[in-house]
Amino acid sequence: xxxxxxxxxxxxxxxxxxxxxxxxxxxxxxxxxxSQGAAVVFTSNKVTANPVRWSKRALRDSGGKARAIVxxxxxxxxxxxxxxxxxxxxxxxxxxxxxxxxxxxVQVCSTGLIGYGGEEFREAILSSLPxxxxxxSTTGGEAAAKAIMTTDTRPKTSSYKSPDGxxxxxxxxxxxxxxxxxxxxxxxxxxxxxxxxxxxxxxxEGATDATFNRLDSDGCMSTNDQVTLMVSGAxxxxxxxxxxxxxxxxx
Numbered sequence: 435x436x437x438x439x440x441x442x443x444x445x446x447x448x449x450x451x452x453x454x455x456x457x458x459x460x461x462x463x464x465x466x467x468x469s470q471g472a473a474v475v476f477t478s479n480k481v482t483a484n485p486v487r488w489s490k491r492a493l494r495d496s497g498g499k500a501r502a503i504v505x506x507x508x509x510x511x512x513x514x515x516x517x518x519x520x521x522x523x524x525x526x527x528x529x530x531x532x533x534x535x536x537x538x539x540v541q542v543c544s545t546g547l548i549g550y551g552g553e554e555f556r557e558a559i560l561s562s563l564p565x566x567x568x569x570x571s572t573t574g575g576e577a578a579a580k581a582i583m584t585t586d587t588r589p590k591t592s593s594y595k596s597p598d599g600x601x602x603x604x605x606x607x608x609x610x611x612x613x614x615x616x617x618x619x620x621x622x623x624x625x626x627x628x629x630x631x632x633x634x635x636x637x638x639e640g641a642t643d644a645t646f647n648r649l650d651s652d653g654c655m656s657t658n659d660q661v662t663l664m665v666s667g668a669x670x671x672x673x674x675x676x677x678x679x680x681x682x683x684x685x
Contacts (some may be wrong), residue, residue, distance in 0.1 A: 436575025439593040439603035440626035442466050442666030446569035447581030450562035452508030452546070452555065459508040460559060461581035462529070462566050463622050465501055469667035470539060472500035473634040475642045477659035483512035484551070485542040486658060488522035496538040498631050500664055503541040504529055504566075505582050505620055506559060507607070511544040511551035512657045518551040521559070528560055532567045543620050543660050545584055545607060579605040582620055594681045600627035600669040602685050621661040623685065628672035629665050637679040638663045 438445050443465060450460040474493055476486055493500070504525055511518045526540035533540075544551070569577075579589035582605065590606040604623040623638070642661055663682075673681075 435593040435603070436579060436591045437463050437603045437605050437622055437624045438572050438575035439595070440601045440624045440666060440668070442468070442626050442668030443603070443624045443664070444570040444572055445574040445578040446566055446571065447574065447577030447579070448562060448566050448569055450506070451558045452506055458577060458581035459506055460562055460566055461505045461578040462570055463503050463578060463624065463664065464533065464570050465624070465664045465666050467666055467668065469628070469665050470499045470501050471629065471631055471634055471665035471667070472498055472541070473631070473638040473663040474541070475638055475661045477657065483510055483544060483658045484514060484518040484522045485511055485544045486660060487519060488526060489541045489543065489660060492526060492538045492541060496536065499539045500541050500662065501533055501535040501539040502529055503543065503622055503662055503664065504563070505543040505545070505622070507545050507582050507584050509544060509546040509550035509555050510548045510658050511555065512548045514549065514551035521551060521556040524556070525559055525563070528563045529567065532564060541662055543658070545582065545620050545658055548657065575603065575605065582607040592685045594685050596673065596681065598671050598673065600625065600671040600673060602681055604685050619659055623661070623663045623682070624666070625663065626666045626669035627678060628667045628670065629678060633675045633678065634663055634665055637675065637682050640679055641682045
């Protein structure tokens with residue numbers, strides 16, 4: 435019932451030292467294919483954090499591919515200037531080197547305190563990436579979900595299994611500080627279905643509009659929101675667009 439429920443995915447969550455209480459704070463979801471398709475919905479806030487800026491550029495330059503997504507809690511890396519953007523770049527570069535892929539195929543997400551993302555933040559992440567990638571497994575979905583928590587009281591995971599042999603898995607963070615426009619959250623959804631880029635993006639946008647974009651508790655839109663759908667195609671089954679959209683909405 436996690437992001438590793440669908441075939442073709444590994445995940446991990448570790449403590450990198452970003453949080454003062456030594457809790458899990460760094461996660462990765464890896465798509466082992468055969469497809470590395472990705473659909474993404476980003477915050478509509480005019481002010482965006484450095485990870486969002488990087489991820490938008492990477493998605494464009496990769497042609498809509500994502501081999502992996504790295505997520506941290508404990509610091510938003512927002513309002514951290516050029517230094518903070520370079521941290522996102524180097525996070526993608528180091529992860530790509532460990533996975534023998536292109537940096538453009540690595541999405542980066544951060545959540546936590548705005549303004550936190552200095553030298554200690556960068557070093558904690560970069561020095562922990564080899565350990566994070568090594569820890570990734572087909573049973574690591576729960577740990578990954580715990581690692582992206584901030585004010586959440588429990589990890590949020592879900593999954594769907596089609597009788598036709600394909601599945602969807604997901605994890606999310608978000609509790610307080612909710613507002614329309616994704617609602618201050620990070621979400622990773624995985625599927626082993628065969629999907630076209632168009633069907634994946636349309637399904638994600640439709641499900642997001644009908645769910646996350648309707649939440650509001652304090653009227654404050656986030657700078658870091660990102661909902662990412664990763665497509666492995668490992669099940670070898672192609673549902674119709676409507677079939678997948680209905681299942682995605684349920685998740």
